Amino acid sequence: MNAGSHEHIVRSFDQEMSRLTGEIAAMGHLAVAQLEAAMAALAARDSVAARSVVDHDYALDAQERRISDDVLRLLALRQPMARDLREILAALRIASDIERIGDYAANVAKRSVTLNLSDPVPLVGGLAPMAGMAGRMVRETMQAYVAHDAAMANAVRERDADLDTLYTTLFRELLTYMMEDPRSISACTHLLFIAKNIERIGDHATNIAENVWFVVHGELPGESRPKQDHTLD
């Protein structure tokens, strides 16, 4: 407990929670910015820019830790009940999902550095629409989170199937390309994993959307929830 904690006690739970929500939304937008910077570095074969994305991932890790600490402090000081309690647990889970999204973005950047060590392969272009869709999903779940809009969250969740379709199509194209040109196997494998990373970002956006639903309705969106792992190839 530091000298500032009295000041915190004076503030209302709603004020604290709204500050936390704002921090989480900023964290979400930073994660999307990381993904976009990683994709730009990949397209431009710019290893310097890619390394800067990898280096910047620490900021998201630090934000997640700070949010976890805030959640612990709020739980201890405020002992929130009912919807307040759900809101604070959702904050913890959402921050964790965003931290993972940042890890995937950093992994895209890391793989792009390795890709720059060999000749360019085509099909890199197919990743951009996937990343665009995943980034929009994350941004819109953040809007839904800040607005407590369960319907908007659910709309994002339903779009995850479209991202999976893009992923499956690209996956098959990459396999075909590898068979036609076995020298491209190593590079194409990195592209496969990059595509998988982006598909996983969509899954985390879906998790976040489910947590927004949980805050508003008091339960997860039920048995109709699509499984995490609905893509195989």
Place this chain on the structure above:
Amino acid sequence: MNAGSHEHIVRSFDQEMSRLTGEIAAMGHLAVAQLEAAMAALAARDSVAARSVVDHDYALDAQERRISDDVLRLLALRQPMARDLREILAALRIASDIERIGDYAANVAKRSVTLNLSDPVPLVGGLAPMAGMAGRMVRETMQAYVAHDAAMANAVRERDADLDTLYTTLFRELLTYMMEDPRSISACTHLLFIAKNIERIGDHATNIAENVWFVVHGELPGESRPKQDHTLD
């Protein structure tokens, strides 16, 4: 609140927490059993057994939801402080990590069904030592969790680097094999993703170990924490 909640209020927090810890440990052992069953089905090319692993994953999902509900109830009824609060938040995070381990085990089983549609490829054998090591890591983090043994947890965490080494070696062998026999590309790609799943299980065991440390010491194992994504290829 159901009719049983009065009975719960009578029990001590420690009793409730010890029951929750037992449930989480059982969940951890079920996840390892799922991984082992998936690996056995893969080795035996037994699609029936593999499908049964996939079907059984719902049990882990249901356990995680029950544990989340218990955590919410305990937080609301008990308003725990300090170490009790850390313990209950760690329970929530650990259950979530175990649920993900179960998803990876189910994905191994799912991919093995697809592998059985084409000719067997060698190198499947290289997955068994990886899965054995990952399964042991999960089991030992569960022991460390139940015993509140931070040193044991840290020992598991340090072994994750060995799992990554196995993964990197197998990854390179698979790439070489694909280049030599391009007809194997599709099957080997599934093996690559299976290997990645097992490597990720090790990461989740590491997360669990860090949460055990957090319960005991009040903070995560600090900046020396290995990043989630220390494997590239």
